[in-house]
Amino acid sequence: MSWLSRVRNALPWGDKRETPDNLWVKCPRCQEMLFTREYEANLSVCPRCDHHGRIGADTRLEQLMDPGYILLPDPVVAEDPLKFRDSKRYTDRLKAARASNPHRDAFTAAFGEIEGEKAVVGVQDFTFMGGSMGMAVGNAFVAAAQKALDERCAYIAVTAAGGARMQEGILSLMQMPRATVMTRRLKEAGLPYIVVLADPTTGGVTASYAMLGDVHIAEPGALIGFAGQRVIQETIREQLPEGFQRAEYLHKHGMVDMVVPRKELRETLAKLLDYLSPAQAA
């Protein structure tokens, strides 16, 4: 399709599904205006500066898995257990997040195959309340790991979170040991657990299941760390080094095995799954 016909298709009197609003996206890094379709066809990676954009759970699953995968049911958890309210009610924040997201919370998992290799893939969605980890995320993680145990297959977690779901207070914090119970069970069952660290992966998620994989893969440029940069700056009052807490920086410091461009992610996972087949002894 030519550039002109693409524009024509997107005009109001053309294809009704396309409006000028979503015809273009602006790359958050290089500011280049990109055709949405072209950008999405490129896996939401900027063709000009290679910025890896944030993507939702369904898009991620489609990119990684063979067609025909089955979504695991969204977990049912106590909603707003603390009756939390800041400037807004937590229940209203949840409602707003659900209005613009097909899922009920920030972690969605599916069972299927990656290039013929059986796997459960769990995806944390930054667009849902910053991917923050609350009981729903924790339970979805636990259920996905349990599915891998039941199917005796690999578990791949794609992480992305700004931090804890503060509106769930301590119950958010408790997801760290809860998820770790499951990564231990996978390990004991001899099943591979692979983490794909997407932008951004910070706080309690990093300090639990994101750092306990057999293999850690980071997406290019992803922000990955424990403490927030502002908190670090306020504590030490020093300039942060160039590229601090970025995927490449973590690779250099030995925290991730590899930095893999999104277009090679699927084949990389398939290759790893081929090597790390579930141990027979366990």
Add this chain to the structure above:
Amino acid sequence: MQVAPGPVSAIAMISYLEFEKPVAAIEAKIAELRTAAGEDGDVDISPELARLEKKSAELLASTYASLSPWQKTQVARHGARPHFRDYVQHMFSDFTLLGGDRLYADDEAIMGGLATIDGRKVMLIGHEKGSDTESRMRHNFGMGKPEGYRKAIRLMEMADRFGLPVVTLVDTMGAFPGIEAEERGQAEAIARSTEACLALGVPMVAAIVGEGGSGGAVALASAERVLMFEHAVYSVISPEGCASILWRTAEKAPQAAEAMKMTAQDLMGLGVIDRIVPEPVGGAHRDPPAAAASLAQAIGEELDALAGKDADTLRAMREERFLAIGEGLAR
């Protein structure tokens, strides 16, 4: 070796918290009266003294019976509150300090060693905040670095091999946020430490004695029995941090403390902790030996209840304990 005893906080040096001002006024009057009586032995001040002491004790008790979450946060952070070294001195008949992660350094924000509590041999690990400028700097205010958590992992694994129960004393505002801590894998160290707790085949009892700050606390508190001092706090983020993110000003910290449900009483209700350990009236800092005795009794009872359970049972207890959190809440 025997570790040097930590400085004992003296009541005479007490610094009053804002909400203790009415108590402070009465106690000042009592002190004044005593001084005056000392100078002039002829006047019988005992009726007045008894009246004031009764009044002050009642006021202290009623104040501490109804502390708000924010007030408890201040008590938990009180400069004179006993810390790891104080508990070592008052609760353990022996303590042999062990140091280093064998990888990088010895982090004194997290201390650990072989200890004996009422005849029971254990591996004791905990955060130490320090009690004066020099020691606070040395212990980095109790904010552990990766090497501190890796030392904890090493000691837990050793305890497991030698059948020693693990006791942890949790008291940190959080793991240290710094460039080098990030470079050396703060997140990985915390995750592995949590994993090491869960992997133990020996009993583990964790006590939140002051501040249980976020992941830096969880890393030492993923035990089958989690105790908490009556006025300690345990939360996913500090009230100031929560307020500055959700209310956009740290000044709303009291509201954030309220909303986050971070007191021992709240956490008991949520099934996050298993037992509340009483503190002396007026908080642990008023009487550290009494606080330590209370804690020693609770830890002793928990260790006795866990004694004799095999490794698989203990691990299963721990796993089920955490998996069950939140499951009983109304949906």
